[in-house]
Amino acid sequence: MNIYDVSKKAGVSIATVSRVLNGNPNVSEKTRARVHAVMNELGYTPNVFARGLGLGSIKTIGIMCSDSSDPYLAHAIYYLERELRVNGYDSILCCTGNSLETKQQYFNLLRSKKVDAIILAGSKFIEPKVKDNTYIIDGAQEIPIMLVNGYLEGDNIYSTVCDDRMAVHKATGQLIASGCRKIVYLYTSNSFSGTNKMKGYRDALTGHGLPVRPEYIHQCEKNVICARDLLLELAKDGLVFDAVMTSDDTLAVGAIKYAHMQDLKIPDDLSIVGYNNSTYAICTDPELTSIDSKVEALCTATINTLMGVFNGVNVPSRTTIAADLIKRATTKF
Amino acid sequence: MNIYDVSKKAGVSIATVSRVLNGNPNVSEKTRARVHAVMNELGYTPNVFARGLGLGSIKTIGIMCSDSSDPYLAHAIYYLERELRVNGYDSILCCTGNSLETKQQYFNLLRSKKVDAIILAGSKFIEPKVKDNTYIIDGAQEIPIMLVNGYLEGDNIYSTVCDDRMAVHKATGQLIASGCRKIVYLYTSNSFSGTNKMKGYRDALTGHGLPVRPEYIHQCEKNVICARDLLLELAKDGLVFDAVMTSDDTLAVGAIKYAHMQDLKIPDDLSIVGYNNSTYAICTDPELTSIDSKVEALCTATINTLMGVFNGVNVPSRTTIAADLIKRATTKF
DNA sequence: TTGTACGCGTTATCAG
DNA sequence: CTGATAACGCGTACAA
Numbered sequence: 001m002n003i004y005d006v007s008k009k010a011g012v013s014i015a016t017v018s019r020v021l022n023g024n025p026n027v028s029e030k031t032r033a034r035v036h037a038v039m040n041e042l043g044y045t046p047n048v049f050a051r052g053l054g055l056g057s058i059k060t061i062g063i064m065c066s067d068s069s070d071p072y073l074a075h076a077i078y079y080l081e082r083e084l085r086v087n088g089y090d091s092i093l094c095c096t097g098n099s100l101e102t103k104q105q106y107f108n109l110l111r112s113k114k115v116d117a118i119i120l121a122g123s124k125f126i127e128p129k130v131k132d133n134t135y136i137i138d139g140a141q142e143i144p145i146m147l148v149n150g151y152l153e154g155d156n157i158y159s160t161v162c163d164d165r166m167a168v169h170k171a172t173g174q175l176i177a178s179g180c181r182k183i184v185y186l187y188t189s190n191s192f193s194g195t196n197k198m199k200g201y202r203d204a205l206t207g208h209g210l211p212v213r214p215e216y217i218h219q220c221e222k223n224v225i226c227a228r229d230l231l232l233e234l235a236k237d238g239l240v241f242d243a244v245m246t247s248d249d250t251l252a253v254g255a256i257k258y259a260h261m262q263d264l265k266i267p268d269d270l271s272i273v274g275y276n277n278s279t280y281a282i283c284t285d286p287e288l289t290s291i292d293s294k295v296e297a298l299c300t301a302t303i304n305t306l307m308g309v310f311n312g313v314n315v316p317s318r319t320t321i322a323a324d325l326i327k328r329a330t331t332k333f
Numbered sequence: 334m335n336i337y338d339v340s341k342k343a344g345v346s347i348a349t350v351s352r353v354l355n356g357n358p359n360v361s362e363k364t365r366a367r368v369h370a371v372m373n374e375l376g377y378t379p380n381v382f383a384r385g386l387g388l389g390s391i392k393t394i395g396i397m398c399s400d401s402s403d404p405y406l407a408h409a410i411y412y413l414e415r416e417l418r419v420n421g422y423d424s425i426l427c428c429t430g431n432s433l434e435t436k437q438q439y440f441n442l443l444r445s446k447k448v449d450a451i452i453l454a455g456s457k458f459i460e461p462k463v464k465d466n467t468y469i470i471d472g473a474q475e476i477p478i479m480l481v482n483g484y485l486e487g488d489n490i491y492s493t494v495c496d497d498r499m500a501v502h503k504a505t506g507q508l509i510a511s512g513c514r515k516i517v518y519l520y521t522s523n524s525f526s527g528t529n530k531m532k533g534y535r536d537a538l539t540g541h542g543l544p545v546r547p548e549y550i551h552q553c554e555k556n557v558i559c560a561r562d563l564l565l566e567l568a569k570d571g572l573v574f575d576a577v578m579t580s581d582d583t584l585a586v587g588a589i590k591y592a593h594m595q596d597l598k599i600p601d602d603l604s605i606v607g608y609n610n611s612t613y614a615i616c617t618d619p620e621l622t623s624i625d626s627k628v629e630a631l632c633t634a635t636i637n638t639l640m641g642v643f644n645g646v647n648v649p650s651r652t653t654i655a656a657d658l659i660k661r662a663t664t665k666f
Numbered sequence: 667t668t669g670t671a672c673g674c675g676t677t678a679t680c681a682g
Numbered sequence: 683c684t685g686a687t688a689a690c691g692c693g694t695a696c697a698a
Contacts, residue, residue, distance in 0.1 A: 383675030
């Protein structure tokens with residue numbers, strides 16, 4: 001079942017069938033209708049490989065993420081895929097894990113599949129060592145590379161990021177305004193997004209004339225139990241704190257569990273702020289005040305930019321989106 | 334940069350290059366080494382389209398899921414993708430939503446992309462009307478169709494399911510054994526998996542000589558707040574119950590919130606059982622007793638079966654995997 | 667408006 | 683063990 005079968009049955013040449021297929025206007029209504037009829041009758045679909053062979057493109061975008069089961073990334077994938085589909089593109093998903101080596105492997109795999117662009121979803125793809133990012137910069141010489149919540153400077157590389165610094169800055173400021181003075185900061189990673197959040201926390205303290213104390217800043221696995229146990233440990237070691245600012249809802253849930261175990265009243269004895277406004281935020285008692293990082297807007301903007309790139313429109317190499325603070329019951333504000 | 338460039342530079346024919354590429358043994362060590370050297374030097378990668386054109390296959394599997402942001406499906410995608418990769422296959426992901434029409438569209442889209450198989454992840458793909466599933470049965474005439482936690486009879490269709498009936502049956506039995514007599518059943522959908530869970534609940538009651546009362550069985554959106562409010566409503570209407578069995582952790586979290594609002598002691602006044610053993614289960618206080626539906630095992634088995642199909646091994650058309658009951662603090666057992 | 671003929675890069679089948 | 687050559691199905695100059 002190919003274009004020849006259709007052309008034979010419709011009594012036209014393959015060129016005409018191809019024209020009908022691709023909406024070329026230089027076909028009479030009559031033959032167009034006849035060809036369409038035959039295509040339907042035969043249930044014909046053009047062969048993507050043959051098409052790709054000639055054109056070198058296949059309207060498919062590669063999406064890389066470190067872990068699709070992470071709620072944030074899972075949503076990102078969902079929105080990216082949806083927006084691509086709307087624009088007539090398919091997507092190939094790769095879950096890379098966190099090692100640089102596998103990331104490079106998947107990146108090359110996608111390039112070998114001749115995808116039209118690669119989207120790096122999440123801030124885990126940019127390495128601190130410049131050299132470790134050259135594979136991305138090299139790849140960008142052939143196809144556009146889109147970063148969702150990550151930033152890398154380079155030709156044909158486009159970043160869409162959430163203003164994490166500002167978001168944490170604002171939330172920390174409100175904690176302070178509501179009377180908190182000893183704010184623990186819990187974070188999971190030193191990624192682009194991670195360092196920005198941290199900066200927001202530090203700047204807010206400094207801005208309010210409060211000291212930034214290293215003993216209040218702790219890294220922690222993205223895991224409820226780890227966060228709970230870490231706080232338990234800190235309290236046992238005599239650290240006094242009246243609020244916990246986190247880089248992820250998971251850690252904030254851990255903080256709530258900690259408060260329950262210590263019989264602390266939330267938010268009076270302990271205020272807690274999460275990040276991502278995930279479904280976890282409404283699973284807890286009390287429900288979690290959390291920063292909405294606007295995944296959907298981020299993903300939509302990413303795809304819009306990408307389509308702009310494809311259409312030769314002049315698009316910004318960096319787009320920043322503001323986060324929202326969703327106030328619930330774990331803060332006094 | 335193609336096979337001709339390599340052949341020229343290596344001083345052999347393209348046929349030989351192709352043989353080297355595909356590990357054909359009929360090449361002398363010497364020329365093999367030379368060709369490999371040239372390929373590395375030129376950084377040559379074979380063109381997937383040309384390969385696909387000739388072979389009609391591209392070692393890519395289509396994965397369909399209704400919503401990749403659902404935690405259960407997100408995990409399923411992760412495991413499926415990983416297992417496929419291990420076996421040298423890539424995957425194209427489609428998030429279909431829930432309407433039959435879009436499901437069919439995506440299904441056909443994947444077929445037009447010439448994927449080697451389609452995996453339908455989750456139990457939302459099999460429609461109650463036989464006619465609505467014919468598109469799947471038709472597709473199976475060309476490529477194997479794999480169902481993850483769904484069942485459809487047909488040639489070249491393979492199902493891997495979790496024994497949901499047994500799991501709920503057992504958990505309900507334990508609720509009864511621990512003294513519960515009035516067990517509300519909350520469920521989200523009437524899918525294959527959904528009806529089996531329900532059957533487990535009913536059979537357990539019947540098996541213990543308890544009546545199955547429709548006023549104890551309620552459908553509910555997969556949403557914490559909906560579940561909480563539904564129970565609030567039921568209690569207000571005078572329904573008396575001492576346990577809530579659910580088809581999803583989300584609903585169970587809602588039940589915990591309900592208990593908190595009513596100042597009920599868990600599990601003494603109210604026992605609660607979730608389903609899927611998701612991360613929600615450890616977000617709550619008290620932590621949730623939940624049924625582990627073994628997504629990873631399900632996905633591994635699915636891909637193993639699929640590889641068996643590709644290799645012409647005689648594989649079962651249906652594989653059933655037993656669930657685990659994870660006991661935490663919302664039940665007396 | 668329509669048709670012919672060629673190129674895209676690979677694999678597979680022969681013949682040597 | 684190696685090479686020449688015919689598919690594979692489509693898009694598209696170019697010719698009519």
